[in-house]
Amino acid sequence: MNLTLYIWRQKGPDETGKMERHDARDVSRDMSFLEMLDVVNEGLVKNGKEPVAFDHDCREGICGMCSLVVNGVPHGRKEKTTVCQLHMRHFKDGDAIYIEPWRARAFPVIKDLIVDRSAMERIMYSGGYISVHTGGVPDGNAVLISKEDAETAMDAAECIGCGACIAACPNGSAMLFTAAKVSHLATLPQGRIEAAVRVCAMTEAMAGQGFGNCSNHYECEAVCPKGISVKFIAKLNREFMRAAFIKWKRERND
Numbered sequence: 001m002n003l004t005l006y007i008w009r010q011k012g013p014d015e016t017g018k019m020e021r022h023d024a025r026d027v028s029r030d031m032s033f034l035e036m037l038d039v040v041n042e043g044l045v046k047n048g049k050e051p052v053a054f055d056h057d058c059r060e061g062i063c064g065m066c067s068l069v070v071n072g073v074p075h076g077r078k079e080k081t082t083v084c085q086l087h088m089r090h091f092k093d094g095d096a097i098y099i100e101p102w103r104a105r106a107f108p109v110i111k112d113l114i115v116d117r118s119a120m121e122r123i124m125y126s127g128g129y130i131s132v133h134t135g136g137v138p139d140g141n142a143v144l145i146s147k148e149d150a151e152t153a154m155d156a157a158e159c160i161g162c163g164a165c166i167a168a169c170p171n172g173s174a175m176l177f178t179a180a181k182v183s184h185l186a187t188l189p190q191g192r193i194e195a196a197v198r199v200c201a202m203t204e205a206m207a208g209q210g211f212g213n214c215s216n217h218y219e220c221e222a223v224c225p226k227g228i229s230v231k232f233i234a235k236l237n238r239e240f241m242r243a244a245f246i247k248w249k250r251e252r253n254d
Helices: 033-046 118-127 147-157 164-168 175-186 195-208 219-223 231-253
Strands: 003-009 018-024 096-100 109-111
Touching (some): 195 231
Parallel strands (some): 003 096
């Protein structure tokens, strides 16, 4: 099938970008979206033109690097699917497809469709881990965890940190991402020890990176390729309130 692509082109973060038209000819319905872009880039290179820069890595829906807005929706309109797992059979011959980078204040464009998502990494650096001594770590089976808690933690841990939730949010909020990381550890006994410190540090880092506030649009849940539920945002808020109460009680006793 033949498609008309409108792709965002931008040479650098300080340059002015624009939509550029490209024709994709003889596209196989069995191709993935990124394979289709590979073919377009091969044509550009053959014609002596600059190929379109875009992020990718595993191409198996695991890493979250394939951060593209397709026809106005992060990762495209197919639910719970990353762009690398979006196949061309979901489009029709003659379709016009608009391809853009993530749109958020905290995600400056590096080049074309690639954005700098290091703001999310800085949230993780602030507290998205547990502190343990290396070497004599106890066996995981030594700590009993209920099936409900284990499943809840695994649901939160499914977050691949792609940033689609942020790109879809009208406020550019990182609440779903941060909530998933906080909830994953706060649900497990290994993470409860540092829970209060963690939630305060990660929410503070989130606010400091230029992300907006959550106003319950639910767009984050709708575009998440792993189906992370907004219930984790409620858990994040509970964890934060608990941490604030612990701090108030400690200060009062002092």
